[in-house]
Amino acid sequence: MGIDISRFQDTFFEESREGLDLMESRLLELDVKQTDTETLNEIFRAAHSIKGGAGTFGFSAITDFTHSLETLLDRVRAGELPPSDDLVSTLLEAVDITRGLLAAARGDADIDAAAVAAAHEKLNHWQGGATAAPGPAVEPAQDAASPRGWRIGFEPDAEIFASGNEPLRLLRELASLGELDVQADIDRLPDLEDIDPERCYLSWRLRLEGDVSEAEVRDVFAWVEDECRLTVEPIEPQVAPAADSSSAEPASPAAAAPTTRPRPAPEQRSLRVSVDKIDALMNLVGELVITQEMLQQQGSGLDPVRDEVMLNGLSQLHLNTRRLQEAVMATRMVPVDFLFSRLPRLVHDLANKLGKQVTLETVGEGTELDRGVIEKLTDPLNHIVRNSLDHGLEGPEARRAAGKPETGTLTLTASHEGGHIVIVIQDDGRGLDRDRILAKARERGLPLGNDMSDAEVCQLIFAPGFSTAAAVSDVSGRGVGMDVVRQNIQSLNGQVEVTSVAGRGTRVAIRLPLTLAILDGMSVAVGRETYIVPLHSVVESLQPGATEIRRLTGSAHVARVRGEFVPIVPLGDLFGGRPWASNPADGILVVVESGGRRTVLLVDELVGQQQVVIKNLEANYKRISGIAGATILGDGRVALILDIGELVLVSSQAAAA
Amino acid sequence: MSKILAVDDSTSMRQMIAYTLKESGYEVEEAEDGEAGLEKAKSQQFSLVLADVNMPRMDGITMVGRLRGMDQYKFTPLLILTTETGDDKKQQGKAAGATGWITKPFDPDQLINVVKRVLA
Amino acid sequence: MEAMQATQSAPAQETPATAAAEREAGAREFLTFALGEEEYGVDILKVQEIRGCDAVTRLPESPDFIKGVINLRGIIVPIVDMRVKFRLPQAEYNEFTVMIILNLDDRVVGMVVDSVSDVMMLGADKLREPPEFGGNFDTRFITGLGALDDRMLILLDIERLMHSEEMALVSATDDVAQADD
Numbered sequence: 039m040g041i042d043i044s045r046f047q048d049t050f051f052e053e054s055r056e057g058l059d060l061m062e063s064r065l066l067e068l069d070v071k072q073t074d075t076e077t078l079n080e081i082f083r084a085a086h087s088i089k090g091g092a093g094t095f096g097f098s099a100i101t102d103f104t105h106s107l108e109t110l111l112d113r114v115r116a117g118e119l120p121p122s123d124d125l126v127s128t129l130l131e132a133v134d135i136t137r138g139l140l141a142a143a144r145g146d147a148d149i150d151a152a153a154v155a156a157a158h159e160k161l162n163h164w165q166g167g168a169t170a171a172p173g174p175a176v177e178p179a180q181d182a183a184s185p186r187g188w189r190i191g192f193e194p195d196a197e198i199f200a201s202g203n204e205p206l207r208l209l210r211e212l213a214s215l216g217e218l219d220v221q222a223d224i225d226r227l228p229d230l231e232d233i234d235p236e237r238c239y240l241s242w243r244l245r246l247e248g249d250v251s252e253a254e255v256r257d258v259f260a261w262v263e264d265e266c267r268l269t270v271e272p273i274e275p276q277v278a279p280a281a282d283s284s285s286a287e288p289a290s291p292a293a294a295a296p297t298t299r300p301r302p303a304p305e306q307r308s309l310r311v312s313v314d315k316i317d318a319l320m321n322l323v324g325e326l327v328i329t330q331e332m333l334q335q336q337g338s339g340l341d342p343v344r345d346e347v348m349l350n351g352l353s354q355l356h357l358n359t360r361r362l363q364e365a366v367m368a369t370r371m372v373p374v375d376f377l378f379s380r381l382p383r384l385v386h387d388l389a390n391k392l393g394k395q396v397t398l399e400t401v402g403e404g405t406e407l408d409r410g411v412i413e414k415l416t417d418p419l420n421h422i423v424r425n426s427l428d429h430g431l432e433g434p435e436a437r438r439a440a441g442k443p444e445t446g447t448l449t450l451t452a453s454h455e456g457g458h459i460v461i462v463i464q465d466d467g468r469g470l471d472r473d474r475i476l477a478k479a480r481e482r483g484l485p486l487g488n489d490m491s492d493a494e495v496c497q498l499i500f501a502p503g504f505s506t507a508a509a510v511s512d513v514s515g516r517g518v519g520m521d522v523v524r525q526n527i528q529s530l531n532g533q534v535e536v537t538s539v540a541g542r543g544t545r546v547a548i549r550l551p552l553t554l555a556i557l558d559g560m561s562v563a564v565g566r567e568t569y570i571v572p573l574h575s576v577v578e579s580l581q582p583g584a585t586e587i588r589r590l591t592g593s594a595h596v597a598r599v600r601g602e603f604v605p606i607v608p609l610g611d612l613f614g615g616r617p618w619a620s621n622p623a624d625g626i627l628v629v630v631e632s633g634g635r636r637t638v639l640l641v642d643e644l645v646g647q648q649q650v651v652i653k654n655l656e657a658n659y660k661r662i663s664g665i666a667g668a669t670i671l672g673d674g675r676v677a678l679i680l681d682i683g684e685l686v687l688v689s690s691q692a693a694a695a
Numbered sequence: 696m697s698k699i700l701a702v703d704d705s706t707s708m709r710q711m712i713a714y715t716l717k718e719s720g721y722e723v724e725e726a727e728d729g730e731a732g733l734e735k736a737k738s739q740q741f742s743l744v745l746a747d748v749n750m751p752r753m754d755g756i757t758m759v760g761r762l763r764g765m766d767q768y769k770f771t772p773l774l775i776l777t778t779e780t781g782d783d784k785k786q787q788g789k790a791a792g793a794t795g796w797i798t799k800p801f802d803p804d805q806l807i808n809v810v811k812r813v814l815a
Numbered sequence: 816m817e818a819m820q821a822t823q824s825a826p827a828q829e830t831p832a833t834a835a836a837e838r839e840a841g842a843r844e845f846l847t848f849a850l851g852e853e854e855y856g857v858d859i860l861k862v863q864e865i866r867g868c869d870a871v872t873r874l875p876e877s878p879d880f881i882k883g884v885i886n887l888r889g890i891i892v893p894i895v896d897m898r899v900k901f902r903l904p905q906a907e908y909n910e911f912t913v914m915i916i917l918n919l920d921d922r923v924v925g926m927v928v929d930s931v932s933d934v935m936m937l938g939a940d941k942l943r944e945p946p947e948f949g950g951n952f953d954t955r956f957i958t959g960l961g962a963l964d965d966r967m968l969i970l971l972d973i974e975r976l977m978h979s980e981e982m983a984l985v986s987a988t989d990d991v992a993q994a995d996d
Contacts, residue, residue: 050707087749095707202773202792
């Protein structure tokens, strides 16, 4: 009937990708000394499904390869082949090869035939070289001389209905093969009152004439082989030995199926929706919030008695709008596992490469985070983990010498704290070396204090240019250092902090807002413009005259904040506005902090705190230094959101000059 | 109209089966593992159940066994979907109460042929 | 379409003048606007809408002709004042001053002009080669001239103009990095 099944190929590719990811992560968490049956089953099932799909959709290269993979996995889960690190490596490699084959099938890449052949060879090697090629099933070759037809004796078991089989169907099928003569044998039929309608009492003697092979005849009965007595004899060369088969074989006991203890694995009813659609929804909700705020403001002038209904409606609208906003934001949230699940492979490969033993532990994988944040966290997190393996964790000998277990532990934790998510990467390695850091900082010409605290020394690793040292290995030294990590995290409105205890380990904590789409901001007025300062970077604000202000050369001013002189950035000057407060002493000073550095913003007025929906300026314009984005205020006007990280950097450079 | 339940953990297989059968005029429900299949089968009566063997949570053979034990599926055709290497699976399936099997990979025409025969 | 008929010089009985036929014959529709003494035309397909002058939010570090950004139904749209860009003597705002919102290939941009005049259909016979001098514009951004009785329309390649470096709307390193799956 010509059904085109290619339309399901994309689904096949997608589920195969997921299957491979699952295989990979299960292989990585496999404890070769104490294997868990369900894990092995899961790995097997994934390979099995890919093979099945590849067969259905006609990707023979994938079928061939995954057949060997599946056969090997079947032996492993049957306990015939003990898992070992070597075997796991081979299997991981096979996962990669299968990925490549899928990409090739999709037309995204070429097949590396040599690599496939080599990996295939390896798989076969584990099975002692003997692969059961997925060749055609062995047909009983019995079609020597085709007779005129067949005499068939068919005596179903009385219980045949209980398997859902219907003798009539079989007769009809036979009739479709040739000319069929049917004789029912009613000898077994009991008296009417004794008949159990659920049992079969009839048997049949059949005569099928036509050009039909014995295999074809037997095929019709294939499902009921065990539930009947069947004889098939050729009609003409009468002397041919009757091929008799009977139901001698007892039905094997219902195999004790591996108890599938449901793992707390993702059992979720879900729907794939493109990110664009969700972003569009998010934008609309943002608009709605703004309109609602505008109405709320208008509503403040209403009479509580006369306009009671209106006011109630407004407050209901306020509530529902917020709920809607939260619900839409929740659709963008994905578990941090998306991030963590990529790391076991990295740790496994790196540890092998470096000759270290590392256990990776993850906690709080279910913690949810905005998808946009997750994407931007991948690189920084990879970098920190690489650093930890490369520099933090010691090799087995060094660890033994230090009285620690030979296997180091790297722990990743995700948790919610207020409106933030905190991701901690902790190792039990040697810790940061204070003297080495100081020496290196000196060498790089970084400004050093006289007696810096340990915390201050730790912060040095985030200084630009600190870790681009020649000494770093090819593992972590890819030209980006912790300064880039910090920049990336700050660009997400987050903070990163490192603490370390010599000999005990290093702890890197990343603190991020839950979403990139919304920001808690403080709005400030400068001239006729309103700017939004991200609330998390505001330290305090100072009233005019509340602090000492000193004039440096030219127009540069510094303010004394908690005993320290901090450069003042007059926002009006910087952005070319016309500030009312041209004299720092008249304006309001907002102390902001980023990356451990402080700056004071000079503004005319503090307007208030509010949540704002972040809009991207770059969509239709370009990036402006010092500006992180824009938002739309309750009155419909656009306000710019300040990039405090950049402002602080610029002002401290200006102050240093 | 005959209602068919297709149980397979592979979305692409499920989609292919469902689409093929729907094109042939059958009503089709899908489930992604044995447990889900069992739930669906309890809540409504199907004239035919197609079950993959290897599935998470509950495999197809277990599911077939459970269905066969239920009054409402005592005589219903229950087919397992198995691969060419799965001779023992066929036997296990039969032992659990399966009517028969369809060998993977199969194409839409093969599927329809079998289904038509069983539901004729 | 009134505009089209007004400028139709060929006798109607000879050419059944429908817009579709005109378009097939290489005719295009232009929105015409005034900037100082000159009249310009942009491809109508690039024009999203025409608006009165909204309050704009000024942008730091921007040339004076970038007036700032407006909120266009939730989208942040930069606004270019063409009169400032071309140093026209009187760039005042009056009841004729409008913003033309352009929908370019990958972005939305608004431009302030003195007034908009018409939508016109120009057949191939009305189109002339671009001149050596193009009024206020670099000739790179001029696709041709449209002759209209005694008037002369300067036809702009608005897409190219707005993407050009001198409009400062796009950063030089803007490689439209969109990495979403």
